[in-house]
Amino acid sequence: MQWLAKFIYFKLLGWKVVGNTTMSVNTIKKAIIIAVPHTSWHDFFIGILLRKVLNIKTNFIAKKELFTGPIGWYLRSIGGAPINRQNKENKVEAIAKLFRDRDEFRMTLAPEGTRKKVAEWRTGFYYIAKAAKVPIIMFTLDFKNKQNNISEPFYPTDDMEADFRFMKSFYKGVVGKITEYS
Numbered sequence: 001m002q003w004l005a006k007f008i009y010f011k012l013l014g015w016k017v018v019g020n021t022t023m024s025v026n027t028i029k030k031a032i033i034i035a036v037p038h039t040s041w042h043d044f045f046i047g048i049l050l051r052k053v054l055n056i057k058t059n060f061i062a063k064k065e066l067f068t069g070p071i072g073w074y075l076r077s078i079g080g081a082p083i084n085r086q087n088k089e090n091k092v093e094a095i096a097k098l099f100r101d102r103d104e105f106r107m108t109l110a111p112e113g114t115r116k117k118v119a120e121w122r123t124g125f126y127y128i129a130k131a132a133k134v135p136i137i138m139f140t141l142d143f144k145n146k147q148n149n150i151s152e153p154f155y156p157t158d159d160m161e162a163d164f165r166f167m168k169s170f171y172k173g174v175v176g177k178i179t180e181y182s
Contacts, residue, residue, distance in 0.1 A: 039176030
């Protein structure tokens with residue numbers, strides 16, 4: 001299926017991968033992967049193609065209620081992990097436990113937390129990376145240039161403000177599918 005993903009991604013859609021094209025995350029079994037800007041449902045489709053093009057297994061979390069029946073089987077088969085959002089448990093710790101309990105877990109998410117334009121990113125991914133002691137890998141959803149730029153792994157420090165400045169600088173000038181939400 002990788003040949004089909006490559007054909008669609010490179011030939012039909014005209015996208016390219018730049019930056020960490022060897023995706024050193026292949027040697028890193030656990031990481032938080034952040035995708036920015038998240039402006040459209042198309043982002044999911046590009047992400048699914050990209051992981052197949054790079055031949056890398058990635059994961060995501062979703063509310064546990066989605067993981068029942070055939071849909072639950074499908075979500076698990078594409079890397080989904082259920083999380084209980086109803087109880088009072090600390091979500092950062094619950095997700096960090098997913099990292100501890102698995103030999104391989106690369107969680108992909110959008111730090112904006114929505115497809116709409118936001119002034120600030122949510123911080124949960126950062127705290128999860130610190131609690132799980134895993135790096136953050138950034139990749140762009142640049143529809144203007146039709147490219148995914150992938151960063152080298154970044155290990156958060158104890159200076160959250162500086163870390164966020166660094167991460168946001170990686171995305172400077174990147175334009176999402178819906179330009180006004182970028």
